[in-house]
Amino acid sequence: MHFSKTSEYAIRVLSYLSVHNESLHSVNTLHKELDFPYKYLTKLMTGLTKKGLVISNRGREGGFSLARDSKDIYLNDILNAVEDSGVNEDERCILGFDKCDSTNPCMLHDKWIKPKTLIDDMLLNTTLAELARSNKKI
Amino acid sequence: MHFSKTSEYAIRVLSYLSVHNESLHSVNTLHKELDFPYKYLTKLMTGLTKKGLVISNRGREGGFSLARDSKDIYLNDILNAVEDSGVNEDERCILGFDKCDSTNPCMLHDKWIKPKTLIDDMLLNTTLAELARSNKKI
DNA sequence: AAATAATACTACGATAAAGTACTAATTATC
DNA sequence: GATAATTAGTACTTTATCGTAGTATTATTT
Numbered sequence: 182m183h184f185s186k187t188s189e190y191a192i193r194v195l196s197y198l199s200v201h202n203e204s205l206h207s208v209n210t211l212h213k214e215l216d217f218p219y220k221y222l223t224k225l226m227t228g229l230t231k232k233g234l235v236i237s238n239r240g241r242e243g244g245f246s247l248a249r250d251s252k253d254i255y256l257n258d259i260l261n262a263v264e265d266s267g268v269n270e271d272e273r274c275i276l277g278f279d280k281c282d283s284t285n286p287c288m289l290h291d292k293w294i295k296p297k298t299l300i301d302d303m304l305l306n307t308t309l310a311e312l313a314r315s316n317k318k319i
Numbered sequence: 320m321h322f323s324k325t326s327e328y329a330i331r332v333l334s335y336l337s338v339h340n341e342s343l344h345s346v347n348t349l350h351k352e353l354d355f356p357y358k359y360l361t362k363l364m365t366g367l368t369k370k371g372l373v374i375s376n377r378g379r380e381g382g383f384s385l386a387r388d389s390k391d392i393y394l395n396d397i398l399n400a401v402e403d404s405g406v407n408e409d410e411r412c413i414l415g416f417d418k419c420d421s422t423n424p425c426m427l428h429d430k431w432i433k434p435k436t437l438i439d440d441m442l443l444n445t446t447l448a449e450l451a452r453s454n455k456k457i
Numbered sequence: 458a459a460a461t462a463a464t465a466c467t468a469c470g471a472t473a474a475a476g477t478a479c480t481a482a483t484t485a486t487c
Numbered sequence: 488g489a490t491a492a493t494t495a496g497t498a499c500t501t502t503a504t505c506g507t508a509g510t511a512t513t514a515t516t517t
Contacts, residue, residue, distance in 0.1 A: 186475065207493065221476050227495060240484025241492040264474095324505065345463060359506050365465060378514025379462040402504095 191263045199251035205244030232262035251310035329401045337389035337447050343382030370400035389448035
């Protein structure tokens with residue numbers, strides 16, 4: 182049970198931005214600091230820009246910064262931005278049981294699918310600010 | 320946040336075996352009942368056999384059955400068998416923070432990495448028996 | 458012994474995720 | 488205005504996951 186590589190990159194790069202929010206950071210800087218593949222990071226950052234999580238400043242001396250306060254960015258926002266693996270909107274059964282719904286839930290239904298429980302609770306309630314604060318050494 | 324297709328197949332086929340444990344079940348039967356790709360299911364079943372979760376009986380009238388009581392098969396066993404995404408033994412940080420360990424945990428460390436909490440708790444403590452019991456309509 | 462029904466093995470194909478290469482567009486600095 | 492440093496866009500390559508095909512092996516039934 183783990184995040185995809187892309188999700189991990191996104192979470193960590195945004196964490197970095199949140200604890201270094203005094204200035205802009207270019208892909209080059211982020212690449213050197215975080216050691217993610219340069220080109221892949223470029224793609225990721227433009228993606229995060231389109232999704233509205235970061236703001237890009239083009240041209241020389243340009244770079245990226247968080248689009249809003251890290252207290253207002255939730256883990257779930259990040260996962261939704263980079264892939265469709267955030268909190269499940271359609272409540273499809275995580276085990277794939279066709280017959281699993283709220284009236285006839287499988288065992289994991291309540292724990293995994295419905296918001297405000299376990300993972301979803303964490304995804305929905307954990308902010309980037311908390312995440313970043315918890316590991317200063319990035 | 321979801322299981323891989325293969326994990327889902329494994330969980331569901333083992334659930335099926337646990338609630339129909341009076342006899343052997345061939346890949347053909349399992350394929351018809353569960354509608355998973357026949358050849359892929361074959362490969363999966365021989366894999367589960369090698370990992371010791373099921374017992375295979377070759378030859379005509381052969382098939383598969385659970386290797387042990389479903390009360391002794393945990394979700395984590397299944398995930399470990401089909402991919403390396405069960406509870407993380409080496410405690411690698413789920414966010415990828417190099418510096419995250421028990422003395423300097425990232426925010427998710429306790430919730431995700433250390434056993435007996437949230438997901439890991441569920442994976443380690445949810446048995447196939449409970450899983451299967453919760454959805455009889457498979 | 459032959460036929461049949463099953464698992465086991467090996468190799469290949471299709472698709473998605475991860476990563477690379479190249480070029481265009483933008484903007485601050487000189 | 489030229490240059491340099493940056494983001495943006497497009498296409499390609501690589502790797503892993505998912506799925507298929509064909510054949511060999513095993514064991515039961517007749």
